[in-house]
Amino acid sequence: MCADKKISPGQESGAIGLEFHGALRPLLQGSLRMMPRLYHSLEHRTSIKDTIESFTIPHTEIGAISVNGKSVDFSYQPCPGDQIRIYPLVPPVDPCRPSFLRPKPLPRLRFLVDVNVARLRTYLRMIGMDTLYQPQWTDHELALLAAQRGCILLSRDRGLLRRKIIEHGHLIRSEDPIQQLAEIIAYYGLSGRLNPFSRCIKCNALLQPAAKEDLLPLLEPLTRKYYDTFFRCPGCDKIYWPGSHRDAMEKMVIEALSLSRILRK
Numbered sequence: 001m002c003a004d005k006k007i008s009p010g011q012e013s014g015a016i017g018l019e020f021h022g023a024l025r026p027l028l029q030g031s032l033r034m035m036p037r038l039y040h041s042l043e044h045r046t047s048i049k050d051t052i053e054s055f056t057i058p059h060t061e062i063g064a065i066s067v068n069g070k071s072v073d074f075s076y077q078p079c080p081g082d083q084i085r086i087y088p089l090v091p092p093v094d095p096c097r098p099s100f101l102r103p104k105p106l107p108r109l110r111f112l113v114d115v116n117v118a119r120l121r122t123y124l125r126m127i128g129m130d131t132l133y134q135p136q137w138t139d140h141e142l143a144l145l146a147a148q149r150g151c152i153l154l155s156r157d158r159g160l161l162r163r164k165i166i167e168h169g170h171l172i173r174s175e176d177p178i179q180q181l182a183e184i185i186a187y188y189g190l191s192g193r194l195n196p197f198s199r200c201i202k203c204n205a206l207l208q209p210a211a212k213e214d215l216l217p218l219l220e221p222l223t224r225k226y227y228d229t230f231f232r233c234p235g236c237d238k239i240y241w242p243g244s245h246r247d248a249m250e251k252m253v254i255e256a257l258s259l260s261r262i263l264r265k
């Protein structure tokens with residue numbers, strides 16, 4: 001059903017007016033970014049979700065839609081003369097709380113990482129975030145998993161994030177993995193919820209403390225000599241200890257946290 005209609009002066013009848021706000025504007029193609037309002041001809045009846053996505057902006061990035069001053073959801077079908085304002089999700093985004101556009105909240109934060117941001121899964125696991133990843137998963141499988149397992153799908157692929165079945169997702173803007181981690185920390189407000197080095201970076205399982213004497217045959221001589229605290233992954237048996245690789249990872253986490261503070265401003 002159409003919301004109340006007003007046709008603005010200068011606008012062709014039959015068209016709708018669209019304003020993309022905030023972080024959505026840079027996602028528009030080329031010169032469209034410079035235009036405060038876009039006019040769009042309605043050639044056939046379609047949902048506002050599909051109309052917005054015809055401008056290559058996935059619905060996962062949308063926080064609110066207003067038509068002639070009234071909030072609508074993704075199923076709304078635009079009518080000639082509609083004046084539509086589209087707003088981004090505003091950090092810190094909490095998918096575990098219901099919202100008008102996403103009334104079914106996630107039970108917990110769990111990420112699903114697309115192969116085009118593969119390194120991000122290591123860094124998310126490094127800070128303790130539950131993160132699923134398999135390089136062989138197809139787009140169809142990723143979308144299905146995101147819906148069935150209640151995951152936030154992270155990708156740089158706009159086409160994938162446009163799939164209707166995906167409720168929670170985020171289009172990763174940066175190409176650099178550390179900046180991608182900073183982006184996620186800032187976007188989902190994770191800085192106070194980090195639990196570094198609690199998960200296996202290889203398989204995502206939660207690490208368990210392990211007694212040094214049980215691991216002695218598996219340790220290199222120098223590791224055996226200098227370290228006493230060990231953790232073991234119950235999923236893949238990988239052994240962890242606070243060695244030089246961990247110092248390097250700590251530096252990465254600190255860098256990402258510092259970048260995330262800049263992004264929040």
Ligand SMILES: [Zn+2]
Pocket residue numbers: 200201202203204205233234235236237238
């Ligand atoms: Zn593991």
